Amino acid sequence: MKKLTKKQLGLIAAVVVLGVGGTYAYTQNQSSVKASEAKQEVKATMEKLEDLNKEVATLYDKKDPDFLVKGIKAKQITDLQEKETQVATIKKDKELSKKDYAAYEQEVKSVKGNLTSATKKLDALVDINSLFQQTQTAVAINGSDVKKDLAIVDDLKKETVEKVSKAFFKEGATKTYDKTINELLANAENQLNQIDKAKSEVAKVYKDGKVVSTDNKLYDTAKTETDKVKNEKAKKALNDQLDKVKADMDKKAAEEAKGQEEIKQENGTPQQQAKTPEDRETLEATQTLQEQTDQGQTTTDYTGLGGAPGTGDYVPQGGNGNPQPQAPQAQTPPPAGGNGRGEMTQDDLNQASKDAATSDPTKDPNSPWFKP
Incomplete structure (x- = not known):
């Protein structure tokens, strides 16, 4: 084999160097293109996540964002969760650094957090409303x-x-x-x-x-x-x-x-209990005397008992000279009768004595002079 001259060897070396350099330059160019495309994908994904976060915000009440929107349905949340899974799934390129993905990851975290919060609030709403009676117009x-x-x-x-x-x-x-x-x-x-x-x-x-x-x-x-x-x-x-x-x-x-x-009804009134004429006369006399006593109009004469005649006063004397209380003797009108000459017969006197005894106020439970 014929030896190559120095000139030939130099030419060959130059060709090799050019080939390697070209390959490296090509490779570097391709990496740069790929990194640029990856960044564009991250940017596009972030825009989609931002739009998705706006949709998630509609799940909350405008007057107080801590509450869910009126009439919310579980499907509204699950649909957004599925959409988040599709949008946020990208394959990270090794040509990009963690810093390149930092903003993207923060947006993903925000969307997921808002959806998780909405899910928990919906669970609370459903469980708490289930404790109370509901109508079409009224829920807890x-x-x-x-x-x-x-x-x-x-x-x-x-x-x-x-x-x-x-x-x-x-x-x-x-x-x-x-x-x-x-x-x-x-x-x-x-x-x-x-x-x-x-x-x-x-x-x-x-x-x-x-x-x-x-x-x-x-x-x-x-x-x-x-x-x-x-x-x-x-x-x-x-x-x-x-x-x-x-x-x-x-x-x-x-x-x-x-x-x-x-x-x-069995006992009857006092008038009904007085069965004989004599009983009724006695009852009437007792009631009359009680009425007079209640009104302070008794005319019992206590002459001889230490009182003044006609006054109702009496001051009885005991054995030791001290006044001793004694029951007054009620006067009973003499019963009608007689022998035709205005004189009382013995029967009349006996009846008067009987009437006086039965009308004794000290024996009447309703009399202030009653003594058991």
Whole structure:
């Protein structure tokens, strides 16, 4: 093989150098193009994420961004979550530094955070609204509109309220949204406590399917606590039991009234009890004397008892010279009769004596002179 001259070797070396340099330059140019394209992709993705964040913002109430928008649906959030997954997924180019991706990653974090917050708020809204009775026009919380006077749903369990409270109650809340959530949870718990309290009071008068007490005070307390219950189903169940108690109370009162009436009819009035003419005359005389005594108009003459005639005064003297109280002797008009000459017969005197004894005010329980 013929040796190459120095000139030939120089030419070959020059060709090799040119080839390597050209390849390197080409490679460098390609890397620069690829990096530029990667940056353009990052920029385009960031723009899409910014637009997506604007869509996420529409999930929140304009009056108070802490609340979700009125009438929000779960699909609105899930659609945006799927869109975020598609938009934010890009393949990082090794030609770009962490700094080149910093802004992109911050925007992705913002979108995901807002969607996560919206999801949690929607979960709270659904769970809390499920504690209260709803209509087409009234729910416990809808956007920033809140109804704090709704009754809890039928047959709500305390365990359910505790579970929701554990998930969404915020200790030391300062924001309006967090305070609202706390108040609604407390409202549901208070209503359950009121039902328990009413049940406890009703059990004092009605238990195990029967009336156990007709005490008016216990009934009134149970009725008062039952009236505070907002849930109509729970209130009706308690009122049905109280109605049975009230029926027994009314029945008992009617029986007592009837018994009193029967006793009254059996005993009759004092006039009805005076069966003979003599009894009636005695009763009338006693009543007349009582009326005069009550009016201070008695005319009993206590002459000889230490009093002045016609004054009703008397100052009886005891064995030791001291005044001693003695019962006055009521004067009884002499009965009509006689022997036709204006004189009283022995029978008339006997009857007068009998009448005076029976009309003695000291023996009359209704007389101020009565002595047992």
